[in-house]
Amino acid sequence: MKIKYLNIKKIEGPLIILDGVKDASFDEMVEIEVEGQEVRKGKVVQIDRNRAIIQVFEGTTGMSLNNTRISFAGRPLEIPLSKDILGRVFNGIGEPLDGAPLFSGKKYDIHGRAMNPVARLYPRNFIQTGISAIDGLTTLIRGQKLPIFSGDGLPHNELAAQIVRQAQITEGEGENFAIVFAAMGIKHGEADFFRRSFQQSGVLKKVVMYQNLADDPIIERITTPRCALTAAEYLAFEEDMHVLVILTNITSYCEALREISASREEVPSRKGYPGYLYSDLATLYERAGMIKGKKGSITQIPILTMPNDDITHPVPDLTGYITEGQIILSRDLHQRGIYPPINVLPSLSRLMKDGIGEGFTREDHPDVSSQVFSAYSRVQEIRSLAQVIGEDELSDTDKKYLEFGNEFEKQFVRQNYDENRNLMDTLDIMWELLKILPKSELTRVKPEHIEKYMEA
Amino acid sequence: MSNVGKIIMINGPVVKAENMEGFTMREMVLVGEKKLIGEIISINEGIATIQVYEETVGLKAGEAIYPTNKPLSVKLGPGIIGNIFDGIERPLMDIFDKGGDYIPEGIGLTSIDLHRKWKVKINVPVGQELKAGAIFGEVQESPVVRHKLMIPPDKWGKVIFAEKDGEYDLEHVLLILDDGVNKNEIKMYQEWPVRIPRPVTKRNPISKLLVTGQRVIDTFFPLAKGGTAAIPGGFGTGKTSAQHQLAKWSDADIIVYVGCGERGNEMTEVLEDFPKLKDPRNGQPLMNRTVLIANTSNMPVAAREASIYTGITIAEYYRDMGYNIALMADSTSRWAEALREISGRLEEMPAEEGYPAYLPSRIGQFYERAGDVKTLSGEEGSITIIGAVSPPGGDFSEPVTQNTKRVVGTFLALDRALAYSRHYPAINWINSYTGYVDDLRDWYRGNVSEHMLELREKMLGILGEEHKLMEIVKLVGEDILPDDQRLILEISKVLKTGYLQQNSFHELDANVSLKKQYNMLRVIDRLYEKALAAVKKGVPISLIREEKLFYDIISMKYNVPEDDEAAFDRYIEQIDIYFDPLVSQYDKGGIRYEDKVSEH
Numbered sequence A: 001m002k003i004k005y006l007n008i009k010k011i012e013g014p015l016i017i018l019d020g021v022k023d024a025s026f027d028e029m030v031e032i033e034v035e036g037q038e039v040r041k042g043k044v045v046q047i048d049r050n051r052a053i054i055q056v057f058e059g060t061t062g063m064s065l066n067n068t069r070i071s072f073a074g075r076p077l078e079i080p081l082s083k084d085i086l087g088r089v090f091n092g093i094g095e096p097l098d099g100a101p102l103f104s105g106k107k108y109d110i111h112g113r114a115m116n117p118v119a120r121l122y123p124r125n126f127i128q129t130g131i132s133a134i135d136g137l138t139t140l141i142r143g144q145k146l147p148i149f150s151g152d153g154l155p156h157n158e159l160a161a162q163i164v165r166q167a168q169i170t171e172g173e174g175e176n177f178a179i180v181f182a183a184m185g186i187k188h189g190e191a192d193f194f195r196r197s198f199q200q201s202g203v204l205k206k207v208v209m210y211q212n213l214a215d216d217p218i219i220e221r222i223t224t225p226r227c228a229l230t231a232a233e234y235l236a237f238e239e240d241m242h243v244l245v246i247l248t249n250i251t252s253y254c255e256a257l258r259e260i261s262a263s264r265e266e267v268p269s270r271k272g273y274p275g276y277l278y279s280d281l282a283t284l285y286e287r288a289g290m291i292k293g294k295k296g297s298i299t300q301i302p303i304l305t306m307p308n309d310d311i312t313h314p315v316p317d318l319t320g321y322i323t324e325g326q327i328i329l330s331r332d333l334h335q336r337g338i339y340p341p342i343n344v345l346p347s348l349s350r351l352m353k354d355g356i357g358e359g360f361t362r363e364d365h366p367d368v369s370s371q372v373f374s375a376y377s378r379v380q381e382i383r384s385l386a387q388v389i390g391e392d393e394l395s396d397t398d399k400k401y402l403e404f405g406n407e408f409e410k411q412f413v414r415q416n417y418d419e420n421r422n423l424m425d426t427l428d429i430m431w432e433l434l435k436i437l438p439k440s441e442l443t444r445v446k447p448e449h450i451e452k453y454m455e456a
Numbered sequence B: 001m002s003n004v005g006k007i008i009m010i011n012g013p014v015v016k017a018e019n020m021e022g023f024t025m026r027e028m029v030l031v032g033e034k035k036l037i038g039e040i041i042s043i044n045e046g047i048a049t050i051q052v053y054e055e056t057v058g059l060k061a062g063e064a065i066y067p068t069n070k071p072l073s074v075k076l077g078p079g080i081i082g083n084i085f086d087g088i089e090r091p092l093m094d095i096f097d098k099g100g101d102y103i104p105e106g107i108g109l110t111s112i113d114l115h116r117k118w119k120v121k122i123n124v125p126v127g128q129e130l131k132a133g134a135i136f137g138e139v140q141e142s143p144v145v146r147h148k149l150m151i152p153p154d155k156w157g158k159v160i161f162a163e164k165d166g167e168y169d170l171e172h173v174l175l176i177l178d179d180g181v182n183k184n185e186i187k188m189y190q191e192w193p194v195r196i197p198r199p200v201t202k203r204n205p206i207s208k209l210l211v212t213g214q215r216v217i218d219t220f221f222p223l224a225k226g227g228t229a230a231i232p233g234g235f236g237t238g239k240t241s242a243q244h245q246l247a248k249w250s251d252a253d254i255i256v257y258v259g260c261g262e263r264g265n266e267m268t269e270v271l272e273d274f275p276k277l278k279d280p281r282n283g284q285p286l287m288n289r290t291v292l293i294a295n296t297s298n299m300p301v302a303a304r305e306a307s308i309y310t311g312i313t314i315a316e317y318y319r320d321m322g323y324n325i326a327l328m329a330d331s332t333s334r335w336a337e338a339l340r341e342i343s344g345r346l347e348e349m350p351a352e353e354g355y356p357a358y359l360p361s362r363i364g365q366f367y368e369r370a371g372d373v374k375t376l377s378g379e380e381g382s383i384t385i386i387g388a389v390s391p392p393g394g395d396f397s398e399p400v401t402q403n404t405k406r407v408v409g410t411f412l413a414l415d416r417a418l419a420y421s422r423h424y425p426a427i428n429w430i431n432s433y434t435g436y437v438d439d440l441r442d443w444y445r446g447n448v449s450e451h452m453l454e455l456r457e458k459m460l461g462i463l464g465e466e467h468k469l470m471e472i473v474k475l476v477g478e479d480i481l482p483d484d485q486r487l488i489l490e491i492s493k494v495l496k497t498g499y500l501q502q503n504s505f506h507e508l509d510a511n512v513s514l515k516k517q518y519n520m521l522r523v524i525d526r527l528y529e530k531a532l533a534a535v536k537k538g539v540p541i542s543l544i545r546e547e548k549l550f551y552d553i554i555s556m557k558y559n560v561p562e563d564d565e566a567a568f569d570r571y572i573e574q575i576d577i578y579f580d581p582l583v584s585q586y587d588k589g590g591i592r593y594e595d596k597v598s599e600h
């Protein structure tokens, strides 16, 4: 029989401080009984002699020093998993939200361990998303972690839904894919939008949702993505599935982390976020990838909103330092009515270099994309010059660049929410647009490719 | 047993224990029943603070702390090259072979394989007096690395036993030395505490270029053998790519690559690519001269702090054999942040941006371990340290960048705007600098050309002038400039696209010899001189900027193979053939075009 502890010393924010504890282990789960009935969960976050500091997942509301009993589970937070999770919805600590129990003989520690770099398989397979700005210029690779950096009010949800709908995650027409969706601090409406969109694209049976919505206990926001990623690892590496994980919203996740850190009176780092935010985020993002000898893969698309559209804010900044690139949405393009409003210049796919070109996509892909980047970055300079001296005063070449820039945004970046372009079309549009520029400006593409793809 | 401590506090990677009187500061200890590896970082009246190099999940108050009676050390011997270790030198390949897709805790203090047999040659007879650090034998560790067996720096004496040549494992006693007091057994490996620099006879002045095959570096911001360099830049600007390029192509004998708090896939990439890439100097797979230390961002943070020291200690060991080592640390910011995190958990008084007050001295001490030296055995060896720096928000005014900038010799500043336009490597030629040019003057003269540094300065001058002109162009456009200034812009374009940009995926461009670099500069210089002469004669810029000629020069990097020197003379000829008649036409007062300058 487990010992039940009654002598709570202090309750503070999401934390309980308990004295006289004999056998607590670091990071272990506890069960908290309030008023002799309701059971909440928590975990040990610090041990100091026989005092334990416990973080309560569902929050400490309603607890008092004498109505609460605590018992220690002897293990870290574990969730049951089986293939039956597909099509189901769970809360942030992995309990089913749809009433029905989940049958499974096996439980998994949600923290996971660091993947051995020797065990990793370097991701090299291109996933067509049907979105030109992504496929052409920030190519998504299976097993990659590629976040969307957005801002409040920008259509990141639509973009993520479009990716889920159109992405060819499996080779050929395979059925062995799954979508793991972790909702952290998003509104009910947003969660509904995703659910509807999964339904419309007929994948709902392939989706596992772990959700901690805006009005759910903040502390479970920390475990939500970990449950989701544990499920993803199970599906990918035990059930051989190609898994696409959507984590949204990372900014809410980080705010929850900050709140808990503050209540523990930890020394804050930039903007009040804890000094370990980088390491903490890494324990989420690094759970993407592939493993030697396993058939499945985990591709992550985390979504975050940049406070004040500021990319140097710690949340996007530290994310960018961990993920394998980023897709950045621009308010300016959005206001000009361009969907998807992807600002291609600061966007980047780091795994693209090994997954495109001859034998992967098409031989001209690396050079033509580099040329487009170079030209479009020149467009930005010329636009600011034009604001100073007026468009009429620009040189002829500069005027061509302006035209290129406008057409690029209209014909290449812009596409419909339900438009699925194949990669060859995407590449051809790039060549078509480059025709606008004088040939002498095309210094990054090979003359034989110009002949073959532009002049043909 | 009395010499066992007891855990009283657990806070993430930091643990406190009591009953620690018998332990020493910086001692390596085993923590709890799982025997996690830890290091004592402070002792105060019997209470010790320990940083733990493994996950502390499941640890309990009351569990024991066991001594090892030695500071955090690494084993140094054959079996390091071609291998990958974690931050405290545990072999990740072995862990994988034993089923470790994920890294479990409590795997103990494994290191290089002590049971593997190596063919040993012993070079000293019984009776010989050996000094500390003396070389007594060798092992062919990889096809390119002859591993010299050395007497540890703290042992010496007369050889009273010497093993015959043969195949032995690492634990086999190869020599016995009598130092008059003790008889010391010498094996194929030694242990060394990572935080203490290995001693040398003396430090030499910097005098040799570390050839990297990267034009912007070798020509403009050179690295020196024994020197130090930092590569700061915001995320995605190309620090890791630059480090990988250096690890591939620099002319060091041995590469120590420390992945410190970065991505798992980046280590995997090296593990997959390096065995396939050939060292241009000997045709051998690059992995045969490379060792990796990996503490990825999701591995325990305390081991991140140690990984840098593990790496540099391994580098010093091979340096002591007389090799030139290049050590890449990606990223030193993660190491500094690990220091900060541990310091925070110790509730130390934070200095700038939460970093502990000892951050600057730790950074300084680390880079101090680079150098060109005479080793204890009298060999010449060197360590070059190249550290990536990841400033928050890409802002170089933060403490890690600033404190690093103060101590390194070469500063390769990466630039977001260049990266956005996919100008790679995105090294900003205005903000970067090197302090080694004077030390390397003779080297360039002797190994490249007398004129190399002249050309370097001239081209840097042109790029500097362009930078100033662009400030004006941004406000008024380019057309208003006089033609000699527009020529500066045109030549800078050639330099930027044709020279500074280097394509790491192009067979001919990924790695370029200094000879080719010099020849390319020669061609660009000729273009500039001829064009300038033409401008002075009044030839308009539209005629000077001959499309085909400029295009050919910009793409010469892709078209001239390393050994085709004559090709460069052909480019020079092509330039002369275009400009000479043009200029003479103008000399004779031939066709005159409207001079654009006078229009405005």
Ligand SMILES: Nc1ncnc2c1ncn2[C@@H]1O[C@H](COP(=O)(O)OP(=O)(O)OP(=O)(O)O)[C@@H](O)[C@H]1O
Binding pocket: A320, A321, A322, A348, A349, A350, A351, A353, B233, B234, B235, B236, B237, B238, B239, B240, B241, B242, B262, B390, B424, B425, B426, B502, B503, B504, B505
């Ligand atoms: N020399 C280069 N040639 C071609 N592409 C490059 C080069 N340098 C950088 N890149 C591109 O930029 C991407 C990001 O570079 P890299 O991963 O080296 O950045 P980083 O500075 O290390 O970023 P982080 O701080 O996030 O680790 C690469 O994946 C590659 O696509």
Ligand SMILES: [Mg+2]
Binding pocket: B239, B240, B241, B262, B330
């Ligand atoms: Mg990097």
